[in-house]
Amino acid sequence: MKKLIFTTLIFSLLSCKENTVPFDQETSDIINNFYGDALEHRESYELLRGLSKDVGQRLSGSEGATKAVIWSKETMDNYGFDTVYLQEVMVPHWERGEVEECFFYLNSEKITLSVLGAGGTVATPKEGVTAEVIEVFSLDEVDELGEENIKGKIVFYNKAFNQRYINIGASYGQTGFQRRSGAVKAAEYGAVASVFRSLSSSTYEDFPHTGGMTYKEGVDSIAHGGLGVLSSQRLSKAIKDNPKLKLTLKLSGKWFPDALSHNVVGELRGIKNPEKIITVGGHLDSWDVGEGAHDDGAGCVHSIGALRLFQKQNIKPNNTLRAVMFMNEENGLRGGQKYAEVAIKDGEQHIAAIESDASGYVPRGFGFSGSDEQHRKIQDWLMYFDKNTISYFSKGGGGADIGPLHRQTGTPMFGLSIDGQKYFEMHHTAKDVFELINARELELGTASMASLVYLIDQYGL
Amino acid sequence: MKKLIFTTLIFSLLSCKENTVPFDQETSDIINNFYGDALEHRESYELLRGLSKDVGQRLSGSEGATKAVIWSKETMDNYGFDTVYLQEVMVPHWERGEVEECFFYLNSEKITLSVLGAGGTVATPKEGVTAEVIEVFSLDEVDELGEENIKGKIVFYNKAFNQRYINIGASYGQTGFQRRSGAVKAAEYGAVASVFRSLSSSTYEDFPHTGGMTYKEGVDSIAHGGLGVLSSQRLSKAIKDNPKLKLTLKLSGKWFPDALSHNVVGELRGIKNPEKIITVGGHLDSWDVGEGAHDDGAGCVHSIGALRLFQKQNIKPNNTLRAVMFMNEENGLRGGQKYAEVAIKDGEQHIAAIESDASGYVPRGFGFSGSDEQHRKIQDWLMYFDKNTISYFSKGGGGADIGPLHRQTGTPMFGLSIDGQKYFEMHHTAKDVFELINARELELGTASMASLVYLIDQYGL
Numbered sequence: 001m002k003k004l005i006f007t008t009l010i011f012s013l014l015s016c017k018e019n020t021v022p023f024d025q026e027t028s029d030i031i032n033n034f035y036g037d038a039l040e041h042r043e044s045y046e047l048l049r050g051l052s053k054d055v056g057q058r059l060s061g062s063e064g065a066t067k068a069v070i071w072s073k074e075t076m077d078n079y080g081f082d083t084v085y086l087q088e089v090m091v092p093h094w095e096r097g098e099v100e101e102c103f104f105y106l107n108s109e110k111i112t113l114s115v116l117g118a119g120g121t122v123a124t125p126k127e128g129v130t131a132e133v134i135e136v137f138s139l140d141e142v143d144e145l146g147e148e149n150i151k152g153k154i155v156f157y158n159k160a161f162n163q164r165y166i167n168i169g170a171s172y173g174q175t176g177f178q179r180r181s182g183a184v185k186a187a188e189y190g191a192v193a194s195v196f197r198s199l200s201s202s203t204y205e206d207f208p209h210t211g212g213m214t215y216k217e218g219v220d221s222i223a224h225g226g227l228g229v230l231s232s233q234r235l236s237k238a239i240k241d242n243p244k245l246k247l248t249l250k251l252s253g254k255w256f257p258d259a260l261s262h263n264v265v266g267e268l269r270g271i272k273n274p275e276k277i278i279t280v281g282g283h284l285d286s287w288d289v290g291e292g293a294h295d296d297g298a299g300c301v302h303s304i305g306a307l308r309l310f311q312k313q314n315i316k317p318n319n320t321l322r323a324v325m326f327m328n329e330e331n332g333l334r335g336g337q338k339y340a341e342v343a344i345k346d347g348e349q350h351i352a353a354i355e356s357d358a359s360g361y362v363p364r365g366f367g368f369s370g371s372d373e374q375h376r377k378i379q380d381w382l383m384y385f386d387k388n389t390i391s392y393f394s395k396g397g398g399g400a401d402i403g404p405l406h407r408q409t410g411t412p413m414f415g416l417s418i419d420g421q422k423y424f425e426m427h428h429t430a431k432d433v434f435e436l437i438n439a440r441e442l443e444l445g446t447a448s449m450a451s452l453v454y455l456i457d458q459y460g461l
Numbered sequence: 462m463k464k465l466i467f468t469t470l471i472f473s474l475l476s477c478k479e480n481t482v483p484f485d486q487e488t489s490d491i492i493n494n495f496y497g498d499a500l501e502h503r504e505s506y507e508l509l510r511g512l513s514k515d516v517g518q519r520l521s522g523s524e525g526a527t528k529a530v531i532w533s534k535e536t537m538d539n540y541g542f543d544t545v546y547l548q549e550v551m552v553p554h555w556e557r558g559e560v561e562e563c564f565f566y567l568n569s570e571k572i573t574l575s576v577l578g579a580g581g582t583v584a585t586p587k588e589g590v591t592a593e594v595i596e597v598f599s600l601d602e603v604d605e606l607g608e609e610n611i612k613g614k615i616v617f618y619n620k621a622f623n624q625r626y627i628n629i630g631a632s633y634g635q636t637g638f639q640r641r642s643g644a645v646k647a648a649e650y651g652a653v654a655s656v657f658r659s660l661s662s663s664t665y666e667d668f669p670h671t672g673g674m675t676y677k678e679g680v681d682s683i684a685h686g687g688l689g690v691l692s693s694q695r696l697s698k699a700i701k702d703n704p705k706l707k708l709t710l711k712l713s714g715k716w717f718p719d720a721l722s723h724n725v726v727g728e729l730r731g732i733k734n735p736e737k738i739i740t741v742g743g744h745l746d747s748w749d750v751g752e753g754a755h756d757d758g759a760g761c762v763h764s765i766g767a768l769r770l771f772q773k774q775n776i777k778p779n780n781t782l783r784a785v786m787f788m789n790e791e792n793g794l795r796g797g798q799k800y801a802e803v804a805i806k807d808g809e810q811h812i813a814a815i816e817s818d819a820s821g822y823v824p825r826g827f828g829f830s831g832s833d834e835q836h837r838k839i840q841d842w843l844m845y846f847d848k849n850t851i852s853y854f855s856k857g858g859g860g861a862d863i864g865p866l867h868r869q870t871g872t873p874m875f876g877l878s879i880d881g882q883k884y885f886e887m888h889h890t891a892k893d894v895f896e897l898i899n900a901r902e903l904e905l906g907t908a909s910m911a912s913l914v915y916l917i918d919q920y921g922l
Contacts, residue, residue, distance in 0.1 A: 163901075391825070394848065419823050439664070
């Protein structure tokens with residue numbers, strides 16, 4: 001009986017959320033110094049200024065992407081990281097072209113809508129496509145309407161964001177089909193083009209949104225464009241007033257052969273176990289509007305900046321730390337796939353991978369994909385974080401680029417969780433520029449990444 | 462022995478952070494609906510647009526403050542709250558006047574600095590005060606310099622924010638003496654005026670900062686002005702280049718007799734215990750620059766909005782809920798004092814008071830000042846909050862306006878904790894305008910306030 005009681009007691013102590021490891025002052029001091037240094041010196045912020053303003057847009061296969069590769073290598077070389085190298089990867093190459101226009105006539109007045117071709121769209125004929133518009137809110141609705149209602153028309157997907165979600169990313173999940181699959185579904189029933197309401201939480205701005213889409217073999221490739229939220233509302237109203245309304249869409253997207261590009265890797269070599277690797281990364285490519293400051297310039301400088309903090313604080317890691325700028329997250333994920341392929345081929349041992357691809361706003365926690373036991377263990381680490389930076393390690397999460405490594409090798413992965421309330425007001429639009437970055441918020445992300453790397457490096461998973 | 466073990470076991474279970482009360486689905490649904498309604502309908506945001514744009518600045522004793530009182534009463538009357546009334550309070554009345562200027566000459570070029578009189582400053586003579594400037598970084602330094610170095614000069618306090626703090630409010634605490642006490646200390650040694658570096662975390666903007674200051678009987682009242690951060694840096698450099706540099710300061714602040722103003726109170730009557738009160742509030746007055754959108758228009762609409770959510774969701778509270786717009790937080794705290802005085806005189810029973818005076822940015826938690834037992838109890842309530850809204854109940858905190866009630870009656874108090882990274886870039890400056898408010902972030906504050914009120918109303922403290 002006594003033994004049972006003791007066992008119960010011990011179990012109850014272990015199963016509750018109290019910390020099971022003692023607080024270590026040195027660890028705490030190091031983490032505080034990461035935050036203090038980042039907030040005071042703002043090196044990540046200045047890096048991001050360079051990536052946003054000197055390099056700018058950098059879609060895979062573009063000149064900007066090539067410049068971004070050079071910028072990344074030079075940045076990490078200049079910091080004197082132990083090793084900096086490029087990893088070759090063939091990437092898709094699509095260009096938007098010059099002409100993008102969408103308009104209709106209302107009592108002979110030309111009403112121009114804000115439009116951006118979906119990433120990967122084909123061009124319309126030079127004079128554009130002009131046809132009646134049919135408004136829908138789901139792919140199922142297109143199936144139901146069928147060829148008799150769709151053929152020869154422009155399909156207009158107008159599903160709005162559900163603003164009720166605290167985690168507004170759920171709305172992105174629910175509306176993403178419009179951009180990704182809208183063209184194929186419309187073309188299956190003979191539509192001549194398709195447009196979609198921007199995947200945006202904005203209610204008062206009209207920045208059109210772009211992002212990845214697909215075509216399907218055996219189905220006509222039709223032009224597919226994103227309309228600003230206000231433009232979508234205007235078009236919807238115009239169709240209600242005049243169901244025979246004709247819309248004109250002009251897009252000039254074009255595909256080119258795959259291009260050679262690179263992941264960029266920088267390392268600080270581990271002093272105890274140089275063969276074991278902790279990877280932190282973001283994706284270097286961006287869409288071809290705005291400056292990719294939040295998506296994902298922030299993640300790139302969070303990652304370079306995390307290693308830089310080790311270097312500045314003169315902390316020699318036990319394991320090798322690797323900052324990876326992944327190429328081609330946005331329209332192919334070839335960089336992430338290549339990274340996993342090389343890691344497997346070379347028999348690399350990854351302890352963990354951490355990705356930042358949720359913007360440069362203020363951090364709130366980390367998502368984690370690993371074992372339950374690991375998940376319980378890392379809860380203890382929350383004692384080292386100020387509650388206004390990292391307040392949780394939640395289950396699930398990671399990143400698109402480190403996903404292949406995670407799935408193919410079982411490497412545990414983390415994703416930096418960022419406050420996302422404003423994210424979908426600028427995501428994949430011309431609004432994603434450096435001016436929307438707050439230095440202190442960005443630097444908290446960098447220090448959070450460095451701190452997590454330190455904890456993994458010291459305590460393991 | 463067995464008893465001891467059992468006692469230990471029970472104690473260990475109680476002292477660990479696991480929830481000690483079961484999860485209640487109805488509570489969860491109600492709280493989720495508060496968030497959903499707020500995010501979807503954005504009523505607080507529209508209220509704040511009105512308070513910022515139609516009412517605008519509203520320093521105690523001003524016409525704007527009178528308009529704000531009327532606006533608050535009308536807003537809550539229009540919502541049909543059970544009772545809406547004014548509580549008379551005499552408030553200080555100071556006006557900035559028209560002329561504010563600060564400049565020096567550099568090789569006969571006039572260099573104009575951005576300046577704002579501290580709230581409560583006296584005027585300079587019409588032609589201004591022109592004198593040599595002496596730069597200091599603390600009050601002690603003025604004591605050390607003494608009359609021989611200070612007399613006849615303008616004292617320039619130039620202590621900068623320490624950017625290293627995650628909670629940048631700590632820097633405000635460490636630099637606040639410059640604005641609050643700088644004039645008295647300088648005047649004690651015969652200074653003719655004083656200026657101070659804005660209490661600001663901004664590094665690239667030059668908005669000068671205002672806020673409360675004091676004079677002391679028996680010490681000359683000298684004019685006291687806040688300089689923008691960039692202006693302060695410029696002046697500092699100019700003094701280093703020319704220690705005999707003369708600065709001119711013109712201010713035209715003026716004091717008037719105390720004015721009659723009001724706290725505005727709106728109530729939803731409790732159905733079980735109408736005599737017991739849960740108060741939520743913000744302060745209605747603002748500084749006389751910008752629009753007081755964050756400070757503290759946000760807190761006002763968080764509070765009205767919290768009651769409004771009860772009304773919209775048709776939830777009848779057990780206890781009386783009271784939204785209080787406190788007058789005169791910024792330069793007197795007379796509203797908060799009056800509220801406590803009336804509560805005591807009338808023998809009111811307050812269960813709890815909650816203040817929002819930390820801006821309309823995104824919420825992160827609540828601070829709490831009450832007993833340890835209460836503090837342990839409320840930890841359970843975290844299970845009802847999304848981790849990206851309210852992730853903690855920390856010890857300490859509340860609000861300036863509910864402080865008198867808390868201290869004089871022992872009423873437990875809460876303060877809404879908001880992400881503060883950007884706060885001191887706009888606090889008490891012309892930058893504090895409605896355009897800096899994000900609707901979703903603001904509404905999360907409203908729903909968080911409503912949710913906490915609901916939990917207190919249902920479960921007590």
